[in-house]
Amino acid sequence: MRTDTTFKRAFNDMIDIIRTSGLGEELPSENALRAQLGVSRTTVRKVLAAMSARGIIISEAHRRIIREQPRQIERYPKEETLAISEQVETSFMEWMLRGDACPGTEINEAELARKFGVATTIVREFLNRFQKYGLIERRQNAGWVFKGFTASFALELFEIREMFEMRSARLFATLPDSSPIWKQVRAIRAAHLELLADIDARFQDFSELDSRFHRLIVAVAPNRFIESFQDVIAMVFHYHYQWNKRDERARNEVAIGEHLALIDALESRNVALIDHACRSHLTSARETLLHSIV
Amino acid sequence: MRTDTTFKRAFNDMIDIIRTSGLGEELPSENALRAQLGVSRTTVRKVLAAMSARGIIISEAHRRIIREQPRQIERYPKEETLAISEQVETSFMEWMLRGDACPGTEINEAELARKFGVATTIVREFLNRFQKYGLIERRQNAGWVFKGFTASFALELFEIREMFEMRSARLFATLPDSSPIWKQVRAIRAAHLELLADIDARFQDFSELDSRFHRLIVAVAPNRFIESFQDVIAMVFHYHYQWNKRDERARNEVAIGEHLALIDALESRNVALIDHACRSHLTSARETLLHSIV
């Protein structure tokens, strides 16, 4: 049966909401909470009921008062807030990147389901969605093949990436001053500088910033196929680098430098500069990835 | 439970095999048949058993003799040879293109399952796979939205298509004479001429030839992401044109002409010619598609 991860996530979020308010204060309406938590009212009510049951709030007629601050211990642990389908993703990536699978390995839905301790339906659904990353291939009536996280995967990936990002970066040259994108560019530059200033402590945050940066560039002229390809890139960097920590800090520092150079180039509106900055960042990113594969 | 479409398809294929042999002849071994039919030996045996039961063949110890020619009536009808998942694809496309769905429509798994008369699991699996075409989008815990077969879909599609095909076509200029691709190019030119000669009767065959042609061009330098994008294109042309028959014959005739021009250009190895031929074909294809949308 369905797991109650939505409820648990909402419960944790509600704790944060309550902590920003004082004792005795009244909570917003169910509808307002629904919007804040991003879940249905049904779930809000379930959370409120749980809060009541724990004595954190008091439900009077048509209002709920905060009675005592919830303690952090009451939070549900992170794992329990992940839908089974998300857990499967993690398990699969781990299985794949830990090297249990070499190129050409046959993937067996039933076996994976047993290994991960979930129903076959879910594994199947995952594989269907995962197919778009180009790492597995379906065989009629006979499972899947793992094609391998290989050099040719990386090269094919970067061939497309270069086409897409060069196309987008160039468009910045003709982007009017009035475009709201420029504001986001400045904001993301600031975020880069901030991260750079604290690189020793926060170098692990780069992966997410990287993805945001490239999505911003590509958003200059929206195209659903390009955007969906960004998911592939994000997946690769997110997971692959979790398993290849070598030189992580230095690598990220270099990349930040290249991003900043590209931002400068974009703002210059000079196509030649943009081309150069974009291409050299992509080249260096490709080399880094290739390096970590072999 | 699982349907026996594999068996029925194999049964039909076996009829064709038997019809090419004479009465009294002996059939190949189970293993040989397995390879010919592209199914497992389990299924081969089931087919042989069915043939025996119908008196078409006689199973003696370790050999099977053809006793009488099967009649065409014994074939299973086409519909019964399609896996449920394939039927769902057709039903969905029909639902979508017949116009029951306008952009922004919410897609309801349960409702579709009822409408198509299949299990929800299958609809869900289909939608997950179908997602890559960029026509639907998933919303967390709340079904899917149909984004519409709109002009912007066509434009985004063609933006990518142009990047990919121009890149591939240009590569032909530097392709060595020795490449086996040239032989395929000549073969596909012949196929085009053949179809053109008989265009009045066979204009419906173009869709498949079109897909083969573009896949060939793109295969000059294999890239899994480009190849997978060809699926999107093939889907669009295959289904969309099934529902827009206006000027079909003329349209296809024009496209054949453009293909032949592109083939000439490729063989010339002249980049400027290639560029021109490729771009003008894509432009005209885009206009045709846009036209048929509004």
Add this chain to the structure above:
DNA sequence: CATATGTTTCTTATGTATAAAAAACCAGGG
């Protein structure tokens, strides 16, 4: 001993079941 057939076991495709979550519906109070 190699190859073909007979048998058993495992996997996939597809249906059904059900708790959780979302949505729709409804009644009461400002």
Add this chain to the structure above:
DNA sequence: CCCTGGTTTTTTATACATAAGAAACATATG
């Protein structure tokens, strides 16, 4: 009436069941 909270209905996520199909194993026969 609009909003709020209570109730009912519908849909989604996930587990489980099973026939069809694939694969592995075993035996026999030339």
